[in-house]
Amino acid sequence: MGLRSYVITRIILTIPTLLLLLTAVFLVMRVLPGDPAALHFEKKGDPADVERLRQILGMDKPLWQQYINYIGGLVDIGYLRQHGYPNLGKSMYQTSEEVGGQVFSAFPATLELAIYATIIASVLGIMLGVASSKSYGKTPDHLIRNFGTITYAIPVFFLGLIFQLIFGVYLGWLPTGQRISNVAPPTTITGLYTIDSILQGNIIAFVESVRALLLPSLTLGIVLSGVFLRLTRANMLETLRLEFVTAARARGLQESTVTYGYALRNAFLPVLTMMGLQFAMLLGGAVLTETTFSWPGLGKYMVDRINFRDYTAIQGAVVMFGLFVTLVSLTVDVLCAYLDPRIRL
Amino acid sequence: MIGRVELAIVALVLIGIIVSSGAMYYASVTLGNVSTLKDQLTDLQNSLQSTLTGLETTLTVGTTDSVELTLDPAQAYDYFGWNIIQQIGETLVSVQPGSATGADFVGNLATGWNSSSDLKTWDFTLRSGVLFPDGTEFNATHVKYSFDRAIELIPQIPEGAPAGLGYGDIFDHTDVISKYTVRFVLKIPFSPLLGILSARSSTIVDPKYAPRNVQVNYTAGDARASTPVAFVGPYKLSEWIRVGGRDQEIKLDANPKYWNLAAGYPRIKHIIFKFYSDAAGLRLAISAGDVDMAFRHISPVDVLDLQTNPNVKVWFGTGAQIQYLCFQTKRAPFNDPRVRMAVAAALNRTDVTERVFLGLANPLYSIVPPGMLGHTEAFAKLGEANYTLTRSLLAQLGYNQGNPLKFDLWYESSGHYPQSEQQALLYKQALEASGVIAVTLKHADWASYKLNRDNEIMDAYVYGWYPDYVDPDDYAFLYWASWLHTNYANATQVAYYDQARATTNSTLRTELYGKIDGMAVEQCSVVPLWVSGAWAVTKPGVYSIFLDITQDMRYWLISK
Numbered sequence A: 001m002g003l004r005s006y007v008i009t010r011i012i013l014t015i016p017t018l019l020l021l022l023t024a025v026f027l028v029m030r031v032l033p034g035d036p037a038a039l040h041f042e043k044k045g046d047p048a049d050v051e052r053l054r055q056i057l058g059m060d061k062p063l064w065q066q067y068i069n070y071i072g073g074l075v076d077i078g079y080l081r082q083h084g085y086p087n088l089g090k091s092m093y094q095t096s097e098e099v100g101g102q103v104f105s106a107f108p109a110t111l112e113l114a115i116y117a118t119i120i121a122s123v124l125g126i127m128l129g130v131a132s133s134k135s136y137g138k139t140p141d142h143l144i145r146n147f148g149t150i151t152y153a154i155p156v157f158f159l160g161l162i163f164q165l166i167f168g169v170y171l172g173w174l175p176t177g178q179r180i181s182n183v184a185p186p187t188t189i190t191g192l193y194t195i196d197s198i199l200q201g202n203i204i205a206f207v208e209s210v211r212a213l214l215l216p217s218l219t220l221g222i223v224l225s226g227v228f229l230r231l232t233r234a235n236m237l238e239t240l241r242l243e244f245v246t247a248a249r250a251r252g253l254q255e256s257t258v259t260y261g262y263a264l265r266n267a268f269l270p271v272l273t274m275m276g277l278q279f280a281m282l283l284g285g286a287v288l289t290e291t292t293f294s295w296p297g298l299g300k301y302m303v304d305r306i307n308f309r310d311y312t313a314i315q316g317a318v319v320m321f322g323l324f325v326t327l328v329s330l331t332v333d334v335l336c337a338y339l340d341p342r343i344r345l
Numbered sequence B: 001m002i003g004r005v006e007l008a009i010v011a012l013v014l015i016g017i018i019v020s021s022g023a024m025y026y027a028s029v030t031l032g033n034v035s036t037l038k039d040q041l042t043d044l045q046n047s048l049q050s051t052l053t054g055l056e057t058t059l060t061v062g063t064t065d066s067v068e069l070t071l072d073p074a075q076a077y078d079y080f081g082w083n084i085i086q087q088i089g090e091t092l093v094s095v096q097p098g099s100a101t102g103a104d105f106v107g108n109l110a111t112g113w114n115s116s117s118d119l120k121t122w123d124f125t126l127r128s129g130v131l132f133p134d135g136t137e138f139n140a141t142h143v144k145y146s147f148d149r150a151i152e153l154i155p156q157i158p159e160g161a162p163a164g165l166g167y168g169d170i171f172d173h174t175d176v177i178s179k180y181t182v183r184f185v186l187k188i189p190f191s192p193l194l195g196i197l198s199a200r201s202s203t204i205v206d207p208k209y210a211p212r213n214v215q216v217n218y219t220a221g222d223a224r225a226s227t228p229v230a231f232v233g234p235y236k237l238s239e240w241i242r243v244g245g246r247d248q249e250i251k252l253d254a255n256p257k258y259w260n261l262a263a264g265y266p267r268i269k270h271i272i273f274k275f276y277s278d279a280a281g282l283r284l285a286i287s288a289g290d291v292d293m294a295f296r297h298i299s300p301v302d303v304l305d306l307q308t309n310p311n312v313k314v315w316f317g318t319g320a321q322i323q324y325l326c327f328q329t330k331r332a333p334f335n336d337p338r339v340r341m342a343v344a345a346a347l348n349r350t351d352v353t354e355r356v357f358l359g360l361a362n363p364l365y366s367i368v369p370p371g372m373l374g375h376t377e378a379f380a381k382l383g384e385a386n387y388t389l390t391r392s393l394l395a396q397l398g399y400n401q402g403n404p405l406k407f408d409l410w411y412e413s414s415g416h417y418p419q420s421e422q423q424a425l426l427y428k429q430a431l432e433a434s435g436v437i438a439v440t441l442k443h444a445d446w447a448s449y450k451l452n453r454d455n456e457i458m459d460a461y462v463y464g465w466y467p468d469y470v471d472p473d474d475y476a477f478l479y480w481a482s483w484l485h486t487n488y489a490n491a492t493q494v495a496y497y498d499q500a501r502a503t504t505n506s507t508l509r510t511e512l513y514g515k516i517d518g519m520a521v522e523q524c525s526v527v528p529l530w531v532s533g534a535w536a537v538t539k540p541g542v543y544s545i546f547l548d549i550t551q552d553m554r555y556w557l558i559s560k
Helices: A001-032 A047-056 A063-074 A079-084 A099-136 A139-151 A154-172 A194-199 A203-240 A242-248 A255-282 A287-292 A298-307 A313-341 B004-051 B078-090 B141-151 B195-196 B279-288 B300-306 B337-346 B349-355 B378-382 B385-396 B422-434 B448-454 B491-501 B506-523
Strands: B060-063 B094-097 B104-105 B110-115 B121-126 B170-177 B182-187 B237-243 B246-254 B270-275 B313-327 B362-365 B405-412 B438-446 B459-464 B526-538
Touching: A001 A203, A001 A313, A063 A313, A099 A139, A099 A203, A099 A255, A099 A287, A099 A298, A099 A313, A099 B237, A139 A203, A154 A203, A154 A287, A154 B279, A203 A287, A203 B506, A242 A255, A255 A313, A287 A298, A287 B279, A298 A313, A298 B246, B060 B279, B078 B237, B078 B246, B104 B110, B104 B405, B121 B141, B141 B170, B141 B182, B170 B459, B270 B491, B300 B526, B313 B337, B337 B378, B337 B385, B337 B405, B337 B422, B337 B438, B337 B506, B337 B526, B349 B362, B349 B422, B349 B526, B378 B506, B405 B422, B422 B438, B422 B459, B438 B448, B448 B459, B491 B506
Parallel strands: B060 B270, B405 B438, B405 B459
Antiparallel strands: B094 B104, B110 B121, B121 B182, B170 B182, B237 B246, B246 B270, B313 B459, B313 B526, B362 B526
C-alpha cells in the first residue's frame, strides 16, 4: 500500500473510531447520577422551572433523539465554515456558550504546554539514555537509571510544588502560576503565547510567557523524561552491540558519529513512537499540572465539566481529544515509515 | 634667590587655590541645598501622591473564584459575578462599609427614601448629575427599566438572582414620579426592601446595552458588550477574558465619570484579577508576590501560617456563610422531633470550628448569624456534646447502647463546601461518643448531592448558605425551606416570619425572629452548625480592606 493510500485509509477509519468513542461517552455520561438542569439552581429550584430548563437543554427528548441531534450538529459543514470549529453543541452548564468555543479556547494552552514539555522530556530523556548506555554498568549508568526511576515515580503535582516553592517563593525568579504575568497576553494569532509574541515582535510578552512556561513544562518534562530515558537506554544497548556499529568503529569513525549518527538513528524509532503517544496523551490535558500551575487548559476544563454534569462539553472535549490522538498517531506512523525504509505501510 | 616675579607667581597660585577652594565649597553647599531642595520637592510630590491616594497604581488580585456565567444582574447569582458587578455598577442603596449589623444603609444612586405605613409603597429620591459614560444622565426611567427588565426575564431565567430573591412575589410595579423620583409598589409589606435593593440583582442597567427580553452573555473581545450594567460605578469593565468557560483575566479601570470622584474614589486606578485553580496555588502566588492581594479562597491552615510571614499582611473580618444540618422528617427515625433534638444535643460544634477551621469559624446557635438583627443563642440551650440529654431523649424511644439509633449522615465531597469530609468525621465521632448513636457516613459530589436532596433519600445531610442580602429575612426561612426537601412545615413560624417582614419596628422583628428560633430548637428540623469568618491576604503596602458582614469586597476603598 502506498503512503497516500495508507493516509487516506487511516483518515477514513478515524470516523467510525470517533463515533464509537462518542457513543460510549454519550451513554456513560447519562448513566452518572446528577441532573444538569437542577445544578443551575444553586439554592431554590421550583420543579416546574427545573423541567423548563431541561426542555431548553434538550434533555426532555428521548435519548436516541438527543444522540441523533448531536451527531447532526457535528457534521454541520456550514457551522464549521462559520466558526472554524465543529458544532459541539451548547454547554449545559453555561448555556449561552458554545462548547466548541470553550474547547478551542482552552486547547492552545494545552498544546503549548504539551509541545514544550515533550521537547524537554525528549531531549533530557534521550541525552541521558544515550549517556547511560555508553557507560553501561558504571556509576553514571546507575545514577542515570535511578534518576529515571525517581522522576517516573514522583507525583507531578509534588514536583511542581517543589519548583514553585524554590523558584517562585524563595528565589522569586519565576511566577508560580498563570500563562503570563505582569503584561497583557499577546494578541491571539495561533493561541500559543510564545509564538504569537514573536510574530508580533513583542519581546516583553515573549519573555514573560517563557518565564511562565518554564516551571510547568519543566515539571511535566522531567516526569515524562523517565520513560524516554529507559526506552532510549534499552534500545541503545541493543543497537550498540550490533555488528554495523562495530564495523563503523573499525572504519575509524569518531565515537560521537558512531553513537549519534549510527546507533541512535537506529534506536530512535521506538522512542519516536513513544513521543507521539505521550504528546497525544498530553493534548488531552495534563490535569494535575494544569491545576498546580493554574494553567487554563483542557485537562482542568474536562474535570470541571464532569462535576457540572455538562454532558455536551464532555462529549465535545472527548471527541476533539480522540481526533487529536488519531492525527498524532497517524503523523507518527508516517514519520516512522519515512525514517525507516524497512517499514512498509 | 627668589625674585619678585617668582613671589608674584607663588602668590597668584596661592590666591587661586584659596579662591577655587572657596568656590568649590560654595558650589558644593549650593548644590547640596539644591539637592536638599530637590529631595524636599520629591518628598512633597510623594506626599501629594499619597494624598491623592495613588490614582496611578494597579492592584493585582488573585482568586480561585470565577464568574459562573454572566455579568447580567438579571441572571448572575454567584459570589464573584456579583463582586464584579458591584465594582462597575451601582444600586440605589448599599450597606455602610464596616457595618456590624448589615442594617446601616447609605444612598448610592438614591439620596433619600420613605415608605408608606403599610410598607407597600416606597419612594426614592435619586441623585442628580450621575452620568453614564456617553454623557446620558441617570434618572428614574433607568430604575424603572432595570427592575421591569429583571422581573420580565424571570420566566426565561428561573435560575437567576431576581427569581431566587423573589422579585416576582415582592414587586408589583415601578413608577416614574418625576425625573429624580421613583416609586416601588410592592405586592406585600416588605420591610427588608433596602436589603433587596442593595443586592447586585438590583444594579441599574444601561438600556443601550440591556435588551429587554434577553440576558446579556459574555462576548469574547468586547467587555462593554458582555454586560448590561450601567458603568456608573467606581470602575468600568475594560477587559474580560474567558478560557474554557472560566475567567482568565478581568481588568477594571477607574471610571472618569464616577459620581463620587470628589471623595477620592476609586483610590486605585486599575484592578487586575488573576485566577488560580485552587487554594494552594493562590497561597503560593501571594507568598511569591505574584499578586498584591489574595481573596477567596485560602485555607485556614495557610492563613494562620501566612500570619507569621513578614512579607504579607492578613486581614480578618466578619463572615456570614453558615452551615447547618438537615433532617428528613417524613420518615423514621427523624419523623420524631425527640430524635432530631437528641442528635442536635450530641453535636460538638466547637470541636469542628477549632480542629477543622482552626478557630476561623465560630459555633452557630441560631440560623441568623451573629451581628444581624434577630440573632439569638437559642440552640445553645441544647448544649454541646450534651450526652445526658441525648441519652434521655433516645431512651424514651427505646434507643440505648444495645440498640443504638442508626442513620446515614451525608456530606458533599467535591469541594463545594469547605472541608466537608473532615467535618463529617468529627460529627460522627461526637455523635457516637454518646454511646447510643451509630452513624454511617455517606458522601456524593455536588451534582449527585443535590439530586439526592431532591429525591429525599438522605436521612441527615449538611447544607450551606450565604446571604443574598444582609437581613434575617434571608436566613430565618431556612428552617422550613421547601427546596431543602426536609418535608418540615410550621405555619406558626411562617406567620411570625411574615409579620417580621411587615414591620420596620426592630424590637418587634427581634422578638419575632426570637420566637422562630425558639420553636426551631423544639423542632430541630434544621440545626445551625457554624458561621464562617472572612479573611484576605495582601502585601504590606495595601490598606483599607473592609471585611464586614455583607461579604462584599469594595475595591474602590483600597489604597496602595
